[in-house]
Amino acid sequence: MTDYNFAYLDEQTKRMIRRAILKGIAVPGYQVPFASREMPMPYGWGTGGVQVTAACLVPEDKLKVIDQGADDTTNAVSIRRFFQRTANVAVTEATEEATVIQTRHRIPETPLTEGQILVYQVPIPEPLRFLEPRETETRKMHELEEYGLMHVKLYEDIARHGQIATSYAYPVKVEGRYVMDPSPIPKFDNPKLGQNPAIQLFGAGREQRIYALPPYTEVVSLDFDDHPFQPSKAAHDCDLCGAKDSYLDEVITDDAGGRMFVCSDTDFCAGRRAKGHTGRLGEAA
Amino acid sequence: MAVSLRMDPLLERELELAAKQQGITKSQFIVDAVERALGRKDPYKLLLEIKKEYGLDSLPPRRRRAAEKPAPDETTGDRVRKVLRAKHEASMRDWVAFHVGAPLVAAEAADFALGTWAALQPVTRFKIGQPDYPDRSATLIVEVDRLTNHGPALTGPGIALATWLSLPETAAFRANRALFPLGFDCLFTFGNRLAGLPRSTKVEKI
Ligand SMILES: [Zn+2]
Numbered sequence: 001m002t003d004y005n006f007a008y009l010d011e012q013t014k015r016m017i018r019r020a021i022l023k024g025i026a027v028p029g030y031q032v033p034f035a036s037r038e039m040p041m042p043y044g045w046g047t048g049g050v051q052v053t054a055a056c057l058v059p060e061d062k063l064k065v066i067d068q069g070a071d072d073t074t075n076a077v078s079i080r081r082f083f084q085r086t087a088n089v090a091v092t093e094a095t096e097e098a099t100v101i102q103t104r105h106r107i108p109e110t111p112l113t114e115g116q117i118l119v120y121q122v123p124i125p126e127p128l129r130f131l132e133p134r135e136t137e138t139r140k141m142h143e144l145e146e147y148g149l150m151h152v153k154l155y156e157d158i159a160r161h162g163q164i165a166t167s168y169a170y171p172v173k174v175e176g177r178y179v180m181d182p183s184p185i186p187k188f189d190n191p192k193l194g195q196n197p198a199i200q201l202f203g204a205g206r207e208q209r210i211y212a213l214p215p216y217t218e219v220v221s222l223d224f225d226d227h228p229f230q231p232s233k234a235a236h237d238c239d240l241c242g243a244k245d246s247y248l249d250e251v252i253t254d255d256a257g258g259r260m261f262v263c264s265d266t267d268f269c270a271g272r273r274a275k276g277h278t279g280r281l282g283e284a285a
Numbered sequence: 286m287a288v289s290l291r292m293d294p295l296l297e298r299e300l301e302l303a304a305k306q307q308g309i310t311k312s313q314f315i316v317d318a319v320e321r322a323l324g325r326k327d328p329y330k331l332l333l334e335i336k337k338e339y340g341l342d343s344l345p346p347r348r349r350r351a352a353e354k355p356a357p358d359e360t361t362g363d364r365v366r367k368v369l370r371a372k373h374e375a376s377m378r379d380w381v382a383f384h385v386g387a388p389l390v391a392a393e394a395a396d397f398a399l400g401t402w403a404a405l406q407p408v409t410r411f412k413i414g415q416p417d418y419p420d421r422s423a424t425l426i427v428e429v430d431r432l433t434n435h436g437p438a439l440t441g442p443g444i445a446l447a448t449w450l451s452l453p454e455t456a457a458f459r460a461n462r463a464l465f466p467l468g469f470d471c472l473f474t475f476g477n478r479l480a481g482l483p484r485s486t487k488v489e490k491i
Contacts, residue, residue, distance in 0.1 A: 023420035026470045026483035028442050032420045143417045175442055175485065177466060197445070214443035214483075 007054040007087040013037055017055035017210070021201060024212035029174030030142070031125050031209040039205065041082070045075060046104055046121030047205030050082070053102045053119045056201070057083065062090045064098035069106040069247070069264035076104075093267050105168075107189040109246045109268035112198035114215060120183045122204040125211065127171045127181035147179050150222060158227050167232060173220045180211060180219075187221065188231045188247045194219035236261040240282035241272035302383055306376070399426045402453040409460075413467040422484070423469045429453065432475035441486040449491070450480055458488040 005011065013035075020034040039047040057063070063083055067076040071093040079102060080091050092098050095110040104121040112118060128138040131149045141147065150171055157165045164170075170187035172194075174180050182193055183202060193200065193213060200213040213219060223229035234248045239260040246268060248261040260281055263269035273282060292300070304314040378389050392398060392410045405411075405425055414422035429451070436451040437458075450473075452458065461468040461484055468484030482488075 020420070022424070022470070023422070025443070026422075026485060027419050027466045028485065030419060030466060033418075139417050214485075216445045217442040 004086045006059070007057045007083065008039075009037060009051065009054045013051075014055045017051055020210045021052065021055065021212060024201070024210050025199070025214050027178075028213055028217050029172075029178030029180040029211060031211045034208055034210050036205045036208040041078070044123075046079065046102070046203075048203030048207075048210070049102050049104070049119050049121035049205075050079060050203075051205060052201050052203035052210060053083065053100060054087070056100055056117055056119065057087050057089055059087070059089065061087075061099045062092050062097055063087075064092050064095065064101045064267075065103075066101065066106060066108070066265075066267075067104045069108075069249075069268075070266045072266065094271070095265075095267055105184050105186075106247070106264060107185055107192045109243075109263070109265040110271070111192075112196055114197040116198040118196075118198050118200045120185075120200065120202045122181070122183045122202045122209070123206075124169075125181055125202065125204040125207050125209040127169075127179050142178060145177070147173075147222075150179055151224075154222060155224070158224070164223070164227060164229075170229075171222050173222060174213065175218050176220075179222070186232075186247055187229075188233050190219075190221045190229070191231055234261055237279055238263045238269060238272075238282075239279045241269045241277045242279035242282070243269070243272055243277070299383065302379065303376070306379060395423050397424050397426060399428070401428050408457055408469065411469045413461075413464055413469055416467065419466040419468075422467065425469055425471045427453075427471055427473045429473050429475050432473055432478050432480055436491075438489045438491050439482070439486050440489075441483075443481075443483070444486070450482070452482070452488065455488050455490045458482065458486070462487055 007014070009017070017034060020032045024030065024032045036048065037051060039050055041047060041050070053063070063080065065071065065076045065080040065083075067073040070076060071080075083089055084091055095101065095108040096113070098116065100117045100119065101108065101112075102119045102121065107118065126135075126138050128141055128147075128150060131153055132138050132141065141149070154164050154166065154171075157163070167187050168184045169181055170190055172180050172182055172190060182190060195216050195218070196213070197215050199215055202209075202211045204210070221229040221231075233245075234250070236248055237244050238246060238248060240262050243263055246263045246265060249264045251260050251262055252258070253260055263272075300311055300314060304311045307314065309317070381387060381389060387397075392405075393412070395411065398405055398411060405427065408425065411423035411425065412421065414420060431451055433451045434449050436449050437455045438447050438449055440447045452473075458471075465484055470484055471482040473480045473482065
């Protein structure tokens with residue numbers, strides 16, 4: 001298909017998005033407004049992430065797309081095909097081979113490296129939105145670093161559940177300045193946000209916001225001295241590859257309540273099995 | 286003799302624009318450009334020739350208003366160069382308008398500013414963004430005559446531990462950092478090399 005401009009968006013739009021990205025990188029964690037474009041897919045499909053990816057891609061790139069850690073879900077496959085058609089870029093499922101990775105709800109297990117770009121699809125960019133629905137007010141709160149309300153919310157969690165119950169989209173503070181929503185990744189992934197050698201870009205299409213974490217940025221998950229942040233993890237190993245340190249999905253295997261735990265990062269799990277690692281139910285690939 | 290030539294559409298549009306601006310035809314413009322390229326035309330030499338031809342040098346100087354009086358040490362060559370520079374600036378303006386589609390504005394209103402560090406002074410006049418919209422700040426594109434990893438020490442987001450960069454000075458960047466999250470951002474360019482210095486970077490003399 002050659003009737004599209006490279007990566008679908010026109011050059012003027014890509015320039016506008018790149019400018020927003022650069023300002024986002026200059027002020028880590030701050031949400032930069034941008035004029036989101038109509039994309040040939042519904043909002044829930046990550047139009048913000050798709051626009052950011054389109055603005056970053058060059059013909060030499062190798063693109064990986066994951067949804068909840070998997071390369072083979074409908075959402076991931078559709079977005080990957082979209083860029084194959086409109087940008088004709090090479091694609092891969094291997095984290096270490098990819099130059100651009102678009103993700104929904106996970107950070108790959110395999111450590112990222114310098115030169116890689118991780119693009120997050122973000123449904124709600126404003127971490128204070130659930131506490132304060134008015135944009136004018138949340139903007140003022142960010143301006144004044146007035147984040148007390150966020151701490152009150154987390155503290156209510158502790159009062160009610162004995163611990164901080166928030167397990168996805170767990171808020172972080174960036175470079176000691178802006179409180180940021182890391183998108184609905186499990187809090188298990190939060191420690192990977194900080195000091196990451198890759199560039200992390202966040203795109204929210206419906207809400208028209210772009211924000212960024214440059215490489216090696218300080219990112220701290222909000223907590224309290226007496227209730228320090230704890231990245232939770234299921235008390236299991238992967239049943240296929242035996243990994244002890246990866247984020248696991250629970251899979252129901254039969255009507256009789258049979259279940260197994262497998263890495264949510266399919267490339268990571270397959271890679272381990274290819275190296276001969278096996279879990280409780282796995283066979284070496 | 287008629288020569289036909291093939292040109293990419295963008296270049297042709299640019300040619301059209303430039304010719305129109307000078308009030309000549311496209312082929313006149315091309316002939317003129319070829320003559321220049323072959324060294325047949327040097328505007329200052331041409332002026333001297335015309336002057337000689339018409340004996341302009343021997344004419345008594347016309348009365349000028351004080352403001353127009355050239356500085357005593359200003360030669361005719363200097364004056365011609367000044368006029369040419371003004372003309373170049375005007376064509377630069379048109380070039381930016383044509384290729385970038387951006388209007389040229391005063392420093393205080395600019396989203397982007399391009400120049401040498403000296404030409405951009407004082408940098409304190411550029412936009413630093415607003416407390417609720419820190420992104421509404423200027424980006425300075427600074428042409429430098431060298432770009433190496435020697436010079437003031439840099440730390441901050443984007444830098445693993447520390448790095449060094451041949452910056453023109455440190456004071457201005459330290460003052461800019463003190464404004465964070467407000468401040469301008471810089472891109473230093475040298476030939477085909479580029480270095481970014483966002484407002485978040487801490488700059489220290491070593
Ligand atoms: Zn596994």
